[in-house]
Amino acid sequence: MEVLVILVPLALLLGAAGLAGFLWSLKNGQYDDLEGAAWRAIADDDPVESSNG
Amino acid sequence: MQTTLDLSHYLRSVGKGLVHLDLAVDGINCAGCMAKIERSLSKIPDVVSARVNLTDRRLALEWKAGAIDPSVFVDRLEKLGYKAYPFERAGAETLEAERASSLLRRLGVAAFAAMNVMMLSVPVWSGNAGDMLPEQRDFFHWLSALIVLPAAAYSAQPFFSSAFRALRARSVNMDVPISIGITLALAMSIFETATHAEHAYFDAAIMLVAFLLAGRYLDQNMRRKTRAVAGNLAALKAETATKFVGDGEIVSVPIAAIRPGDMVLLRPGERSAVDGNVISGRSEVDQSLITGETLPKTITVGSPVYAGTLVRTGTLRVRVSAASEATLLSEISRLLENALQSRSRYLRLAERASRLYAPVVHAAALLTMVGWLIAGAGLHDSIVTAIAVLIITCPCALGLAIPAVQTVASGALFSSGVLLNSGEAIERLAAVDHVIFDKTGTLTLPELDVTNAAAIPTDVFTLAGRVALSSRHPVAAAVARAAKASAPLPGFQEEPGQGVHGLLDGLEIRLGRPSYCDAEAEANEILSHDPEASVVAFRQGSSCHVFAVRQRLRADAASVIAALRKQGLSIEIVSGDREPAVRAAAESLGICEWRAEVTPVDKIARIDELGRQGFKVLMVGDGLNDAPALAAAHASISPISATHLSQSVADAVFLGEQLLPIQAAIAISRKAMHLMRQNLWFAVVYNALAVPIAIAGLVTPLIAAAAMSGSSLLVTLNALRARIRTHGAV
Known part of the structure; x- marks a missing residue:
């Protein structure tokens, strides 16, 4: 069970990284326009290089 | 007199020499629109970012300060087929x-x-x-x-x-x-x-x-x-005022930029967006949006003008006492306060x-x-x-x-053309068993319409519509709208207060007052049947026709009222308009319970009386005079054409020219309430x-x-x- 010494911190780290990613995306305004974002993904070419943040 | 729109009120500096502008854009409804707009606008030099928000139907623009006149964007969008309006995020929305x-x-x-x-x-x-x-x-x-x-x-x-x-x-x-x-x-x-x-x-x-x-x-x-939707709708109304800057020079500015004490110009066919007093000029005005009264009233120097007043004939110069919704008739605001208190219980x-x-x-x-x-x-x-x-x-x-x-039901209401002001509105709408309709602007359409179109030959109607485009008078505008005219005839001139005249194929054509077109006999015949109508005459050489113009009932009013009855609701009309007009509307809709010439105080009294009898009243109205009643009723709905105040106190606002959304609102709310209980x-x-x-x-x-x-x-x-x-x- 010594493997826990590595696995537990790793799991916590991954969880924290996921949370940090979520908070970043929220702050970045990625949830401001969910409808538009769905369509942007399949648009032919993204006309603007910009972010809402 | 063409005036350009001054957008400087809406510009916001965001640092690094950049300027930001938010526009509410009408007509964005798909991903294609989004790509088209962004591509086209970001091609304009010095534009740093153009980003559409498809959820809120808005466009955020940023460009280098001083490089571009913002009206360029509005024009470009117009060319693409979208109407854009500057908008300011209200404090509540933020x-x-x-x-x-x-x-x-x-x-x-x-x-x-x-x-x-x-x-x-x-x-x-x-x-x-x-x-x-x-x-x-x-x-x-x-x-x-x-x-x-x-x-x-x-x-x-x-x-x-x-x-x-x-x-x-x-x-x-x-x-x-x-x-x-x-x-x-x-x-x-x-x-x-x-x-x-x-x-x-x-x-x-x-x-x-x-x-x-x-x-x-x-x-x-x-x-x-x-x-967000309410903010867009306010922007889409695009209320601007023509303001005097210096002596005789005018600019068109958004209502938000008007301050008390400013001087504004009101021209025939315009709706006032401010409260104020007439400094010079004289005009017939239509105050139906405020009082429910459909007969025009003459106002002159010193008379008060309220937001929502439609100017029919002359040009007025008005000193602003309060912009937009800041002040009201004091009585209405007092009634409103009491009514809102009772609702919070x-x-x-x-x-x-x-x-x-x-x-x-x-x-x-x-x-x-x-x-x-x-x-x-x-x-x-x-x-x-x-x-x-x-x-x-x-x-x-x-x-x-x-x-x-509530979330799911408000989505369903939204797609039926009903916007909720509050979540609890669903619960209150579901409980109603008695509906009070205002007449003017609610059962009837807010715009005037030609009622005897069937009696007029199509070619004459089309021609009259094109002639009418040369006039700003609301009655002429109604004829043009009814004829679906879009190409004005060249060389036609308006004689203020009389009508429009011009020559076509050597024949003199006139459109205007019956006396101006020598058609008083025909006009009087129409007025003897329908004393509430406004008449406009059309003379082409020796032939002559008279159009009867009035506010018309919404196309589906009768069927919606029948359907509401079937759902077990009792219906009545309570209007501030005069008796013959209310009676005619009630009779044609088959509503036997109606009251005319009702003051705002009596409207509330009627609602209270019904409340004591155990009824849960739904008030549907649009005028300033309806606002206290809208707040006092158990639930309330306003059409989108209603005054600011009525919309803000109503539980819900419905869009479009039909009454059907009201029926849908009640049906969806009842279903939602059932599911909440479940x-x-x-x-x-x-x-x-x-x-x-x-x-x-x-x-x-x-x-x-x-x-x-x-x-x-x-x-x-x-x-x-x-x-x-x-x-x-x-």
Whole structure:
């Protein structure tokens, strides 16, 4: 069970990284326009290089 | 006199020499529009960013300060086929957006914590039956505590602070049992972990917080969206005023930039967007939007002008006393205050449920503890069992039951053309059993229309429509609209107060007052049938026709009223207009109960009288004179053409030229209310099943987690049924 010494911190780290990613995306305004974002993904070419943040 | 729109009021400097402008764009409804607009606008030199928000139908633009005149963007969008209006985010909308974003952040923290704790809990649950060492279990419990305690302290704050506020005001809301449940569950889990016990409830506690936050977020997001749509609609009305700058020079400015004391110009065909006093000029005005009275009134120097007044003949110079919605007739604002106070006494379904819920749950937990003590169990075991009862009854499903239905129902209402001002509007709309309609602008369309179109040859009608385009008079505008004319005839001139004349193929053509066109006999014949109509005559050489123009009933008014009756609602008309006009409308719609020339005070009196008789009244009205009645009624709806004030006090606003949205609003609300009740019953049944297990002391953390997510899922799925259209509604 010594493997826990590595696995537990790793799991916590991954969880924290996921949370940090979520908070970043929220702050970045990625949830401001969910409808538009769905369509942007399949648009032919993204006309603007910009972010809402 | 062409004036350009001055957009400088809306520009915002965002630093680094950049300027920001928000535009509400009418007509964006697909991804194609989004790409087209962004591509076209970002090609303009010096534009740094052009980004469409498809959810809110808005466009955010940023460009280098001073490089571009912002009206370029409006023109470019116009060429692409979109109407754009500058808009300013109202304070209320910013607040709602901030709250929604803060709830989403807390939800994210709680959900991530719940996921990570689950990763630790599952081995404990499966290990307890197998080969897990007690030391390992304790280690996993301490790890869970490490994750959950800070996460809960942060993400459950909305519940704690709301519960604290309620307790300080010596009342109880749903957040009180929630906060007690969370706190006790966490405290007990720490104690159990410290004493090397088998069960800890960290996972259940944080999952509860996550589910409840999901419910709160849905509720908040619905409000935010409603605010955004309302903000767009206000911008789409594009209210501008023609303001004097210096002597005789005029510019067109958005209403938000008008200050009291400014001088504005009102021309024939324009609707005033300000309150003020006439400084010079004389005109016939139509105040039907304010008083419900359809007969034009003559105003002159010194007369007050209210926002919403339509200028029919002359040009007026007005000194602004208050811009837009700042002041009103003092009587109306006093009535309104009283009416709004009485409405705030309404208790929402969720509040009523929580008043009943909290004492029952806490009594059950207390009885469990006392019961186990009497039965001979130890103090520690009795307390643990009592806390398990609190955890299992924590109103997880209850917290989702109502917001989930409201969110889905408001989406369904939105697609039927109804915008809600508040979430509780659904509950109040569902309860109504008596509908009071205002006549002018509600049962009738706000715009004038030609009523005898069938009696006029098509070619004459088309020609008259094109001639009418040369006039700004509202009656002529109605003829042009009815004839669907779009190409004005060259060389036609307007004689103010008389009509339009010109030559076509050598024949003189005139359109205007009957006396101007020598058609008084024909006009008088029409007026003898329909004394309420305005007449406009058309002479082409020797042939002559007279158009009868008046406000017309909405096309589907009769069928909607019949359908409302079928749903068991009684209908009546209460209008500020004169008796013959109201009677004619009532008779043609088959409504036998009607009142005319009713003052705002009497409208409220009528609503109060019906209220005392036990009726729940729905008021549908648009005028300033309806505003107090809209606030006093149990529920209220305004058309989108209504005055600002009426829209802001009404529970809902409906779009378009039809009355059908009203019928849909009632049908969808009733269905949603039914589902909310059903969801509450689900919660009761769930408790009836789960509580005996908890009282018996058989609840393990696994059962608590499964029961909680199961019941939440059930009520959410049930809420989705509100989207299924009710028969007869749209």
